[in-house]
Amino acid sequence: MQALKVAMLGCGVVGTEVAARIQDRSEALAERIGAPLELSAIVVRDTAKQRPGIDPSLLTTDAEAAIADADIVIELMGGIEPAKTLIRSALDHGSSVVTANKALLAANYGELMSAADTAGVRLEHEAAVAGAIPIIRPVGDSLAGDRIDRIMGIVNGTTNYILDQMDSEGWGFDEALKTAQELGFAEADPTADVGGHDAAAKAAILSSLAFHAPVTIDDVHVEGIEDITPEMVATARDQGFVIKLLAVCERVSESPAGPGLSARVYPALLGRNHPLATVRGAFNAVFIEAEAAGSLMFYGQGAGGEPTASAVLGDVVSVARRKVLGGRGQYERPFHKDSTILPISAITTRYHITLDVVDRPGVLAAVSEVFSDEGASIELMRQTVGEVDEQGTQHAKLVLATHSNTDAILQGTVDRLGGLSVVRAVKSVIRVEGQ
């Protein structure tokens, strides 16, 4: 049988691993597919650069020619352009495309999937979310007959490593970040990870897939972990919680803004008996609640050359098989373009609020009054004696766990608490998830 030509756009860590595996596993891949794969071109910016293990004769800067000659295109350049134009070009040319490009999909999921659908080919993207963990296929295919209500994911390894070290070793944020950088778990510029933006891209893709609606990264409410302190981590631990950066994708049937979808990323308290609480180090996991299937969890390595290459090659085998056996394949259909994506203010959640208060009679009354004024309620209150300050005033630490309410109301409550004369500082505010 004639070989299927594969053009690869980009050749970084993942690309090098993909190229190596296409060569090393050629026999096994040909068996699985029913035809051999032939790496026909690797498009790079600099063909002169030394790339160990890569056949230099495959390197080219001419992306359009490489695409025109290929049966299957693997896009591993990352970023929006030129990746988007090249993927569109490949789809229009009738080639299926495999991509790991989360930034691009998080910005243009609906548009690119429609383009693939119109062209009668596939745009596979298992590697774009949670690395090697099969999540796109389970969500898109295995649960296609069910109704997914909620996805909660630990989808960024860097932040999970940092939070895990803070929890298990008592480290501060800076120390944990520095070690993560030394171990290669964090970039020199860690903003995209610790700010929650990488997780937000994945939340957009997962929401689009699970709810058949074009959710973009701009729709995702994002808070990072930069302000998590060892004290917050210790307090969480004392109360049976662990702090995790969660990507939450939710179908909301009732909210002040009506029914709709919510996609959000923030550090949250998670009960230690929740399956996601056991996800350690740089591992990723995605927890799904579906109407009939109940609770499901998928766990594995979310990044790295080899795991990501595994996901890319699974997609390559899938589209290659379709090419050999015929059949255009199919996507999730249809997209609900009119879905309402809810603002964070409309989402129902719970807060744990830690206040530095003046330890004197009337404090609890003042705090309680704010809650009742705002329509919020306190589930649990714990006061512990704090320091005496320079003015000789005795402080206390007041930890409040709220009942469920909208984020807007809880935020309004916190704002007003901060303005009370007896409250010296709002030390921390963190949401509770997974209960």
Next chain:
Amino acid sequence: MQALKVAMLGCGVVGTEVAARIQDRSEALAERIGAPLELSAIVVRDTAKQRPGIDPSLLTTDAEAAIADADIVIELMGGIEPAKTLIRSALDHGSSVVTANKALLAANYGELMSAADTAGVRLEHEAAVAGAIPIIRPVGDSLAGDRIDRIMGIVNGTTNYILDQMDSEGWGFDEALKTAQELGFAEADPTADVGGHDAAAKAAILSSLAFHAPVTIDDVHVEGIEDITPEMVATARDQGFVIKLLAVCERVSESPAGPGLSARVYPALLGRNHPLATVRGAFNAVFIEAEAAGSLMFYGQGAGGEPTASAVLGDVVSVARRKVLGGRGQYERPFHKDSTILPISAITTRYHITLDVVDRPGVLAAVSEVFSDEGASIELMRQTVGEVDEQGTQHAKLVLATHSNTDAILQGTVDRLGGLSVVRAVKSVIRVEGQ
């Protein structure tokens, strides 16, 4: 678009749920598929029986007529016959089939998959392993470009519930089984579950799928949990282990019987920090080690009407979409019919052995001599003072952890230990996995 006719064979707990969901979610399913589904017939033995929620006009005893009229067949009868004949008939008729029948697939995986392949249709079976947990698609498709080396699964909820209660509550086996029966987690006749046979069927299916080889239930080495005592569970706990009934599917590169595959089910010690150790109650989980992807875990509800119906409907949507969009779909290819399936004796493992010995000088020397004679070695030995028996002899409990060796050598060592005059009884032998 014309409706796709669905015939359902069997109408028990899962079937009732599937029928209800096809009706209740008809609009959502039609959207996903691109055409409506029409439940055209439900084949049962007794059409007169009251079935709440089921339209009596759909009930029939004429399976062949129902199949001839259908586009898609759902087989939920269970057992080998007549299920096998009817599935063959549907495939020959050009209908894709969705089944949850693990017994049938564990006996005839290769034959039935080949029949579907020849007919150019699909035989989907996500519900046959681990209920609602998407595992067939991740193993068969997502990891198709990788090499799966090992699968370890907790794939039987009944035994996991029993072992979990023994571990967390200190219950005995009989008490835990009785409660499982009262809660509906165990059948009146629990033999298939506690004897490991249900898990063995799933191990056969997972092995067939992961290693592209026709592994049947007869190839699976099976040991049940009937002999697990509270003492064994307590000892395991003291040593940082938990006892789980594991289904292990392994690609073995070196063994006394040469390279080959191994499929086995037995209760084993698992370190408490292993992801599978956290699987509680009647939940299931499958842990996969693949060459590039590394460690992955899939977790969820392994049984029950709703979760199983979710898996069945995911498969129905998948084959229906293919029907609408064209394309025959494809299977894992090819099957390595000449794969060697290794006997348990050739598998490398580790034993924890608990002996009741006479507490006198020379015992450790005698025990050590047996190990060195047999070519086995001791990693760790712990002796604790036991009872004084009726003859006034002081006993001791001797716990031995072996280094890795073949099961044959370790079994031979245990047999010889049992024959030593200083050994009053071999109290327990259990393998260690997950390290």
